[in-house]
Amino acid sequence: GASGRVRVEDVERALRPDTRLVSLMLANNETGVLQPVREVAQLCRARGVRFHTDAVAAIGKVAIDVRELGCDLLSLSGHKLYAPKGCGVLYVKRGTALSPLIDGCGQQCGMRSGTENNPAVAALGKAFELLARGEFRAARSSELRDLLWERIYALDPKVVRNGEEPTLPNTLSVSFSQRTGAELLGELGRRGVHVAAGAAATGAAPSHVLMAMGHGETRARSTLRLTLGTSTTREDIEFAAKALASALAATAPTLFVPASPR
Template sequence: MAASQSPLSASDPVYADYNGTTPVDPRVVSAMGPYLSAHFGNPSSSHGFGTAPAEAVARARSQVASLIGAASHHEIIFTGSGTEADHLAIRGVLRAARAASAAGAGAPTHAAGSGAGAARPHLVIQETEHPAVLAAAEVLAEDGVEVTALPVDSEGLVDPASLARALRPDTVLVSIMHANNETGAIQPISALSRIARDAGVLFHTDAAQSVGKVPVDVDALGVDLLTVVGHKLYAPKGVGALYVRAGTSIAALLPGGGQEAGLRGGTENVAGIVAFGEAARLAADDLEAGSGERMRALRDALESRLVDLLPGRVHLNGPREARLPQTLNVSIAGARGVDVLAGAPGVSASTGSACHAGTDAPSPVLTAMGADATRAMGALRLSLGRWTTEADVARLAEEIAAQI
């Protein structure tokens, strides 16, 4: 499928921060427009003005479910962000487990986790998680939940054996991200979730960076909960979703009027949800058309150009194979990433996660991978996307090299 007209101007800097956020696809803007004007009704209303919005939300729910292979659109819960979805998954599951313990109910299904009856349940994450997951774990730790953070190797990957060793009778949930937002490292989720499932423990993965870039199927991954985010898929910011497998025991964090199966109160952001659904449909079409192969070719061409222009100074961070096709994280020997980007106004990229913007410190992700401070401070995260061209790749390499 041919991409739509780029919303980026030829006079703009080269945009290489698609992992931070994506431009909104004009086709997505067109799809959401009527729900900002003519179809303004509340989807929960029983009168005619609520009909079209309710139908649109249902359609978008099915589109998101289809993109990730969910068995039913009822398993998709819309949220206001990926951060909210992560907190709902992690804190919601732990809250449900504690409620079951207080009621003396034990575990109603395997999905509630083998530790559902524990007074102080146990949560497993890993060191290079998204800040939203780390924050959710911190909140729970302050509330008495025991948290284990698994280490990663030099490529940023979790060893499944370390998860097997970390599981305990009171473990309720494992949350390990699918693909890292800085290095693009793709975790062996299927192997990890199998270990958790065999122990009767729920598994959540934050797939914000991977959905739409590589094929994602909740059954193939073996997960019970999965986070998706609109603004990583060419939809506007402010809308996300949590996949919750049927039968999973989870409690609401924002109870209210009963929207979203009672798990997320508040009138739905209809226009944003419609945009998210259309973006999911377009992403599925792109994957079928081979967008991953195109991204991989552009990414590898960018790395090759940098290596040619800066011989012996370009060092890849993260795995060479098990990573997202559009993500290149490299450290430039003898240079600080922040200084390179400050001196290259024709390049819009980052030194790491946008969630750590404004900090001038070594990336916690690279540090956890064993990189020393000099290498971590020399890192650049260059992430490509739907409208990246070969000319953009050439310009990126030349402008970065020119600063070094």
């Protein structure tokens, strides 16, 4: 729905007698909306269905406890913790049977044969050490994100924020009035501010997430995703706001005005 949050009752209706696995993101990577993972896990456990959650977007931003979530499987990616790409974690609850992804020499407990990427593994281990010490300052990100939203809204009072709380503290998805995301992305990039017009793997296609939330293609194409990093400061927010004001002035208005949030 328009909230960006999966409805547990919809998951329940989708379950079939032959359903063996349900997978749900812990947090959406475009809108930052936190999903009802615990509730869906409880539903799946009651139905005898294995449950996996993709926690890639959430790691380092919100607390994650596999026992509290009740999941059978949970996946993470190193690059979300500033470790190299190509390294990650798959948590498997004891007693969960899996077939090997790659057969061969039996590395990684026989689940994925082949020489491990040791430098990336070491870097990911270091990233978890930093996370455990509180180096990523996720709690403060929400204050800066809200400041960024205030600055954006002041520049364009018709802008719409996509997704409802609770959300990740560092993620902001906004649809602009009379502008396309692609145009603003290019103009901001020329001004030293790097944002996204959707998920990284979607290319030029309109956001399937916003489309699934019931928004039209035009609104989906008018959207930018802005995310804050561990080193983002208030000065960075003010710099980005000034760059956005310049980018808005440099782009030609379209006739589209996003509908008000439902």
